[in-house]
Amino acid sequence: MTLHTVGDGMRLAESGAPGPRIAIAFGTHGDERAPIDAGLELVARIERGALELAAGTLLLVHSNPLASAQDRRWSEGGVDLNRCFHASVLAREPALFEERRARAIAAALDDHAIEALVDFHCTVEPGRRFLMQHPPALDEAHRAVTRWLRADVLLADPRLWFGGVSLDELLSTRGRVGVCYETGWIRDPANTPESVLDEMTNLLAGTGLVAGDATAHDEKRRLELDAVVRCEGDGFRWEDGVGENLQELRAGTRLGAYADGTPVELESDATLIFPKKKPELVERKKPLVYLAARRG
Numbered sequence: 001m002t003l004h005t006v007g008d009g010m011r012l013a014e015s016g017a018p019g020p021r022i023a024i025a026f027g028t029h030g031d032e033r034a035p036i037d038a039g040l041e042l043v044a045r046i047e048r049g050a051l052e053l054a055a056g057t058l059l060l061v062h063s064n065p066l067a068s069a070q071d072r073r074w075s076e077g078g079v080d081l082n083r084c085f086h087a088s089v090l091a092r093e094p095a096l097f098e099e100r101r102a103r104a105i106a107a108a109l110d111d112h113a114i115e116a117l118v119d120f121h122c123t124v125e126p127g128r129r130f131l132m133q134h135p136p137a138l139d140e141a142h143r144a145v146t147r148w149l150r151a152d153v154l155l156a157d158p159r160l161w162f163g164g165v166s167l168d169e170l171l172s173t174r175g176r177v178g179v180c181y182e183t184g185w186i187r188d189p190a191n192t193p194e195s196v197l198d199e200m201t202n203l204l205a206g207t208g209l210v211a212g213d214a215t216a217h218d219e220k221r222r223l224e225l226d227a228v229v230r231c232e233g234d235g236f237r238w239e240d241g242v243g244e245n246l247q248e249l250r251a252g253t254r255l256g257a258y259a260d261g262t263p264v265e266l267e268s269d270a271t272l273i274f275p276k277k278k279p280e281l282v283e284r285k286k287p288l289v290y291l292a293a294r295r296g
Contacts, residue, residue: 003046009062010108013046019056020207022145023109023117024200028082028167030067030074032186035120038196051201054211058204059112061105063119063167066097074098085170086163106170116145116177118203119167120196122186125277127245129191130155132180134164134172137222137295141177147216148206149181149199153246155273156224161290223271223292231288233258235279243275243289255289269293 003011009027026032026039043060045051062068066075074080075097084090084102094100109117130153133142137156146154164173171178183199184191206214238256242249248271249255255264273290276282 003043003060006059006112007104007108009065010105011043011046011060012112013053013058013060015053015055015057015209017055019054019209021057021059021113021115022204022207022209023059023061023114024203025061025063025105025117025119025167027065027068028063028119029080029121030064030070030072032120032122034122034183034186034191034193034196036062036068037193038200039120041193041197042200051204051210053209056207056209057112057114058209059108059114061108063105064098064101066101082167083163083165085167086165089165102167105167109171114171114176116141116179116207117168117171118145118149118179118181120200121180121182122184122191123182123245124186125245126185126188128153129184130182130246131220132157132168132182134158134160134169134178137224142172142179145177145179145203145207146220147218148203148214149179150202150217151181151183152217152220154220154222155292156222156295158224159226161225161228222295223273224295225273225290225292227270227291229255229264229288229291231258231276231282231284231286233260233262234284235259236264236276236282236288238275238277243272243277245272245274247272247275264288266291 006012026035064081078098081098084098129151131151132155134157136158168178168180204210205212251268253266257263270291275289
């Protein structure tokens with residue numbers, strides 16, 4: 001079996017036997033080293049014959065190699081690649097590297113009839129690993145992929161609160177399987193290339209692309225985004241001990257207050273998703289925090 005170069009940073013392995021057609025992406029943000037180094041090692045193992053496909057097709061996508069070389073979240077003078085996969089961005093004439101890159105990746109996924117994609121990331125704020133998908137949390141097609149990944153929290157966004165702009169959303173909104181895997185905090189010493197590589201290979205074994213045993217991780221807390229709290233005042237100060245990603249809170253909990261003292265409280269039980277803790281991220285009429293409810 002050989003790896004074929006099918007585009008800059010994109011390699012295709014075909015077993016010649018029937019099976020799923022899966023893509024693993026890494027380096028959508030160029031400073032997330034654990035997934036990048038894990039993905040590059042996976043490429044190297046296949047190249048030297050240390051890992052053989054038993055069935056199906058595997059597309060390996062180093063999404064933003066320019067940003068990775070610069071060790072930046074996106075390339076100098078560029079934009080966030082994970083905001084470039086909306087249909088409106090893909091349709092217009094690309095002006096920046098990331099816009100051209102999004103087109104090339106989208107074309108490769110179509111050209112090679114990829115059925116499922118997992119995009120490996122790290123979080124920029126401290127917190128636990130979690131999975132994101134965009135069909136409802138109990139979607140069986142996505143579960144067939146996410147069950148092989150170790151995170152015990154799965155967040156669904158069926159109403160596309162995040163805007164349908166990311167690589168995983170691209171697949172999901174086209175009727176295929178798209179999963180974002182946040183493997184943990186970018187600075188967590190336990191979030192290593194070795195640990196992420198283990199996850200990648202477990203996924204390949206679980207889906208049948210490579211031979212060997214795989215560990216299923218079926219016990220997950222399933223959440224769905226169902227509301228957003230927008231900033232309606234100037235500035236915001238979070239209550240002490242409140243404002244962690246995936247934090248579960250009861251109705252009536254005070255989140256914090258605006259500069260004029262106006263409080264913000266939860267109207268119902270909720271899990272906080274991507275709270276804006278840094279003052280520079282708090283903007284009027286923009287999301288202050290997303291809210292999720294348990295499903296299943």
